[in-house]
Amino acid sequence: MTTRRDFIKLSALSSATAVLPAESLPGVADRPAVAPPRNPVILLRSSWNDANIGDQGHTPGTLRLLERYVPEAEILLWHQDPRPETEKVITRHFPKVKIVRGAFYDRDKPFEGELKEAFDRASLYIVNSGMVYNYGLFGYEWGTTMAGLTPFYYCLDRGIPFGLYGQSFDKFAHPAMPVFKDVLSRAAFIYCRDDESRAFLSEHAFRPGKLEFGPDGCFGIDVRDEEKGMAFLKKNGLEDQKFLTVVIRTNTPHLYDKSKGSPLNPAQPTPAQQEQDRQRLAKVRELITTWVRETGLKVLLAPEVSKEVAQAKTGVYDQLPADIQRQVVWRDTYWNADEAMSVYARAHSMFGIEPHSLIMGLALGVPVVHARPLAHGRKGWMFRDIGLGNWLFEIDQTPAEALSAELLTIHRDYPAAKARVNKAMAFVRQRQAATMQVVRQTVGLSAKKNQ
Structure with missing residues (x-):
């Protein structure tokens, strides 16, 4: 599990540096004007179920973190299946988020339309919290397993970084282990919402860019009706x-x-x-x-x-x-x-x-x-x-x-119980801030303190 010392180091990755005025840099006046870099685009896959407020709650939780810590980014939310109730919550509380619908593949139909455009524009693809990357835990449907991994291969082919946020991992039955290890070891980051999952991946030599404890995205939720x-x-x-x-x-x-x-x-x-x-x-x-x-x-x-x-x-x-x-x-x-x-x-x-x-x-x-x-x-x-x-x-x-x-x-002893909650949530927010700094760095932005 990430320690407090690790978090302090991570928070200090981007130290304040003085920036010289452009006109004082050698040769700047002679260079042609360069267009500023475009804002990053983050494609988030989330909202697993309308009939489960936990599956619904991951989405506003992680969206709030992205909005707070990566305000420069344009956020695209991918709903593969219809999610009308979740979309009511998202459009009410996150009007800037664009919802992208559609399946990643459909038999012989070409990959086109708004979902392909979203992937091709993405600076980072994130799969939100859950336990979808298991094989043999709840079943042995190989087609479903590969369908979940296919977008990662598309990202690898196109040079799009990808990460998993607040996931749990329980089982990779034969012959899934080498497939999962191959793909997930090439992730920019994997944040496990329980340390047992992090240890499980580590013990089996998964080597993503970063493998740490990171709270379930639902911990970021603050929407109300x-x-x-x-x-x-x-x-x-x-x-x-x-x-x-x-x-x-x-x-x-x-x-x-x-x-x-x-x-x-x-x-x-x-x-x-x-x-x-x-x-x-x-x-x-x-x-x-x-x-x-x-x-x-x-x-x-x-x-x-x-x-x-x-x-x-x-x-x-x-x-x-x-x-x-x-x-x-x-x-x-x-x-x-x-x-x-x-x-x-x-x-x-x-x-x-x-x-x-x-x-x-x-x-x-x-x-x-x-x-x-x-x-x-x-x-x-x-x-x-x-x-x-x-x-x-x-x-x-x-x-x-x-x-x-x-x-x-x-x-x-209700005050003591409330104090325990506050202490736990202070740690959660510390980890949320650390994970979001990594998201910022992955899309090419400098570290940013909480606003």
């Missing part, structure tokens, strides 16, 4: 810092893809997966019951994924004791990241089986407890890596009493 958020809070009697937000995740199919499914969203959950959900949601119900009876504060059942709206109702809310149910708000509709941010900003604390609502909470200064499923991969370690290891648990190995105890500890 105050009108919708405040209306929801008022309607449901949720007062500032007087409710716990709870986010669940189940082994159930996505609403938009019920037939095909995926390992984490099975179309037909097995009996073992169904039992796993029953046990996990029983812990959530016990945690909620303890919280309400011990603190007297309310609970919001909030969806990070659209499919979990219904699951939170049937698996949690409907099975709570009547006296507890009266203190619990079940959100019955899905939402976008900016409305969620406006609600999360008023939460006392957050508990989640999913990580990205919790990342949003941390970005807002809210204490969190994450109970991760190990099947979700290495990404859960990011909470430890920013200094919040005591708030990271394994949902299937941890009893409900331990999860409740940690939330009650936060409640009993």
